[in-house]
Amino acid sequence: MATLKVPVTANDxxxxxxxxxxxxxxxxxxxxxxxxxAYWVVKQLQQHFGEDLLLVFRNFPLTTAHPHALGAAVxxxxxxxxxxxxxxxxxxxxxxxxxxxxxxxxxxxxHGLSSDELAVAMQTDIYLPKxxxxxxxxxxxxxxxxxxxxxxxxxxxxPPEVTEMSQAIELSSARGxxx
Amino acid sequence: MNTSALDDAxxxxxxxxxxxxxxxxxxxxxxxxATPDQRLSLHELKGSPVILAFYPADWSSVCGDQxxxxxxxxxxxxxxxxxxxxxxxxxxxxxxxFVKDRGFHFSLLADFEPKGxxxxxxxxxxxxxxxxxxxxxxxxxxxxVAWSYVSPMAINPGADGILDALDALADSPTxxxxxTSR
Numbered sequence: 001m002a003t004l005k006v007p008v009t010a011n012d013x014x015x016x017x018x019x020x021x022x023x024x025x026x027x028x029x030x031x032x033x034x035x036x037x038a039y040w041v042v043k044q045l046q047q048h049f050g051e052d053l054l055l056v057f058r059n060f061p062l063t064t065a066h067p068h069a070l071g072a073a074v075x076x077x078x079x080x081x082x083x084x085x086x087x088x089x090x091x092x093x094x095x096x097x098x099x100x101x102x103x104x105x106x107x108x109x110x111h112g113l114s115s116d117e118l119a120v121a122m123q124t125d126i127y128l129p130k131x132x133x134x135x136x137x138x139x140x141x142x143x144x145x146x147x148x149x150x151x152x153x154x155x156x157x158x159p160p161e162v163t164e165m166s167q168a169i170e171l172s173s174a175r176g177x178x179x
Numbered sequence: 180m181n182t183s184a185l186d187d188a189x190x191x192x193x194x195x196x197x198x199x200x201x202x203x204x205x206x207x208x209x210x211x212x213a214t215p216d217q218r219l220s221l222h223e224l225k226g227s228p229v230i231l232a233f234y235p236a237d238w239s240s241v242c243g244d245q246x247x248x249x250x251x252x253x254x255x256x257x258x259x260x261x262x263x264x265x266x267x268x269x270x271x272x273x274x275x276x277f278v279k280d281r282g283f284h285f286s287l288l289a290d291f292e293p294k295g296x297x298x299x300x301x302x303x304x305x306x307x308x309x310x311x312x313x314x315x316x317x318x319x320x321x322x323x324v325a326w327s328y329v330s331p332m333a334i335n336p337g338a339d340g341i342l343d344a345l346d347a348l349a350d351s352p353t354x355x356x357x358x359t360s361r
Contacts, residue, residue, distance in 0.1 A: 002337070002339065005339075062247055062248070062251050063251065064247065064250045064251055064281075064282050064283075064284075065247045065250075065251075065281070065282075135251075136255065139248075139252055139255070139337070139338050139339060139342065140339055140342060141339065142337045142339040143248075143337060144244070144245070144248060144334075144335035144336065144337035144338075145244045145248065145335055
């Protein structure tokens with residue numbers, strides 16, 4: 001079974017308590033339609049499991065198939081550097097049909113950030129090493145498509161649906177071994 | 180994550196060679212059309228590692244996802260000096276359209292006539308379905324199979340196994356540059 005090769009650290013984008021019973025790591029692509037559907041599934045899982053679930057998001061943009069995936073990832077990373085990662089992450093997925101520079105600028109402005117700074121971030125590739133590092137770690141961990149989920153370090157191979165994922169999270173929780 | 184009948188198909192094991200050629204086997208040479216008018220031979224690539232990715236069919240969901248992933252990982256494969264070749268029984272014309280549509284930057288070889296002949300030699304032809312199995316081979320710079328793996332038809336095997344095999348090759352003593360002899 002594929003396992004997470006890069007442990008979760010403070011450098012990851014995390015939502016939830018560090019001592020949660022289950023850590024759910026998602027490798028996602030902002031333009032991937034399956035990730036767009038899974039976004040709502042994850043929201044429901046977070047609501048259901050509350051403090052028992054720590055969510056981690058890592059970039060896995062398939063840029064050769066999805067021309068907007070990298071720009072969206074840069075936008076989220078830029079917002080993250082200013083403390084608004086999850087807000088940007090959510091807005092990108094909730095407006096997945098409008099990915100592009102106007103949306104990225106609007107997201108920046110909504111959180112009091114500079115669209116000019118964002119434009120510079122796009123041009124200078126400053127967040128590329130972080131995004132590429134996420135991607136490489138995903139490949140090494142056996143990510144074979146997006147979204148890919150790991151529950152306490154083990155890849156979840158079932159469908160990205162609430163019932164199945166909830167059962168798997170409960171199993172992970174029962175097993176313990178959070179990592 | 181759409182699946183088709185082909186993606187869901189169960190494996191059958193009636194190819195003449197039982198199972199994929201294992202590590203240590205000399206890789207049979209390959210000479211197949213990479214474009215409608217150009218053949219590519221495995222021996223031309225001797226001196227650097229080669230990744231062979233046999234897959235069931237152009238345009239199928241799992242194959243498309245798998246090859247899109249490999250297209251994205253191509254810069255990493257190239258860091259090892261490795262060449263990636265996709266192989267299926269589709270024709271060179273079909274491959275050409277698939278490559279153009281998906282923006283692939285590696286060659287797809289047509290194991291088209293005699294159908295599946297190369298896949299049979301490598302022990303990865305599914306004669307029940309008439310397609311290549313979803314199989315991976317890493318061949319070292321001397322032309323010897325270093326690693327092979329057959330994935331269930333419906334499962335995209337990812338790229339981690341390939342990278343682990345390339346790592347092992349890079350770490351092996353034979354990876355050192357050969358001494359020049361006169």
